[in-house]
Amino acid sequence: MQFIDFKKEHFSHNKEAGHYFIQISKDEVGYGDLEVLEKQDDDTYSKARYELVDDVSKVTIKMKNPGNIRVSF
Structure with a gap:
C-alpha cells in the first residue's frame, strides 16, 4: 500500500459550506479504495473523520477542520 502525506496548509477553505477540502488527481x-488517517500529537495515525467525493478525474476529501493527514491507496 502506498500513501501521500498532506499538511493542514494544503487544505482550501469553503467558507459558504463551512468545511475544508483537498483535491487529489486520480x-x-x-x-x-482510499483510507484517510489523521496524524495525532504523538506522531501516530488514527482514522480521520471526513467525507470523500469521488469524481472521474479526482477525489475530494472534505473535513470540518484541516489537519495533517495520510492518504493510503
Missing part, C-alpha cells in the same frame, strides 16, 4: 492515487 493519476496520483489510482482508482481503488
Whole structure:
C-alpha cells in the first residue's frame, strides 16, 4: 500500500459550506479504495473523520477542520 502525506496548509477553505477540502488527481492515487488517517500529537495515525467525493478525474476529501493527514491507496 502506498500513501501521500498532506499538511493542514494544503487544505482550501469553503467558507459558504463551512468545511475544508483537498483535491487529489486520480493519476496520483489510482482508482481503488482510499483510507484517510489523521496524524495525532504523538506522531501516530488514527482514522480521520471526513467525507470523500469521488469524481472521474479526482477525489475530494472534505473535513470540518484541516489537519495533517495520510492518504493510503
